[in-house]
Amino acid sequence: MRVAIVVSRFNDFVTERLLEGARAALRDAGVADTDVEVLRVPGAFEIPIAAQRIAELGRVQAVICLGCLIRGGTPHFEYIASAAAHGITAAAAATGVPMAFGVLTTNSVEEAIERAGAGPENKGREAAAAALEMAALLTGLGDGPRA
Ligand code: INI
Numbered sequence: 001m002r003v004a005i006v007v008s009r010f011n012d013f014v015t016e017r018l019l020e021g022a023r024a025a026l027r028d029a030g031v032a033d034t035d036v037e038v039l040r041v042p043g044a045f046e047i048p049i050a051a052q053r054i055a056e057l058g059r060v061q062a063v064i065c066l067g068c069l070i071r072g073g074t075p076h077f078e079y080i081a082s083a084a085a086h087g088i089t090a091a092a093a094a095t096g097v098p099m100a101f102g103v104l105t106t107n108s109v110e111e112a113i114e115r116a117g118a119g120p121e122n123k124g125r126e127a128a129a130a131a132l133e134m135a136a137l138l139t140g141l142g143d144g145p146r147a
Contacts, residue, residue: 001031001035001061001062001132001135002035002036002037002059002060002061003026003031003035003036003037003060003061003062003063003064003128003131003132003135004036004037004038004039004051004054004055004060004062004063004064005019005022005023005036005037005038005039005063005064005066005128006039006041006047006050006051006054006063006064006065006066007019007038007039007040007041007066007067008040008041008042008043008044008046008047008066008067008068009040009041009042009043010042010043010044010067010068011067011068011069011070011112014068014104014112014113014116015066015067015068015116017113017116017117017118017122017124018066018068018102018104018116018122018123018124018127019038019066019124020118020122020124021116021118021122021123021124021125021126021128022064022066022102022124022125022127022128023036023128024122024125025124025125025126025128025129025132026128026132029128029129029132031132037054037059037060039054043067043080044067044068044069044080044081044083044084044103045080045083045084047065047067047084047087047088047103048065048083048084048087048088048090048091049087049091051063051065051087051088051091051092051099052090052091052094052095055091055092055095055097055099056095060097061097061098061135061138061139062097062098062099062100062131062132062134062135063091063092063097063098063099063100063131064099064100064102064124064127064128064131065084065088065099065100065101065102065103065127066102066103066124066127067084067102067103067104068103068104068106068112068116069081069084069103069104069105069106070106070107070108070109070112071105071106071107071108077105081103081105084103085101085103088101088103096138098131098134098135098137098138099131100127100128100130100131100134101127102123102124102126102127102128104116104123
């Protein structure tokens, strides 16, 4: 099983912790570090294009998308959150490669940090588990029509 992680640098004090959580979940599931490709992008807005491109290259069975949006006083938050969610959904549909949504959208820094802790509540860890489950599900369905 080869997996890609697309992680945004914006709010990296949170996203690097999400990345650690995702890596831990993959190791726990027996995925070797050498089978994990990490792509860093500037912000959550750029996640979908990187996720789609790595999926199109055909060398990974799942993509884990990690980012962090913290609500401010501007509509920017809503636009980027919506673009990331829709873009990741569209990239998965276009490529057939499952993509997990590990993009935090929180009201405060405190909430973001809570969701990126070292334990099982880490949302990067959850996203990685979802990605592996979906990759196994889709692999189990096979390529051809039902007999
Ligand atoms: N990107 C994030 O990942 N999180 C944010 O909270 C954020 N805010 O607040 O602006 C953010 N902005 C950058 C955006 O994702 C793009 O990188 C930028 O607009 C360039 O396309």
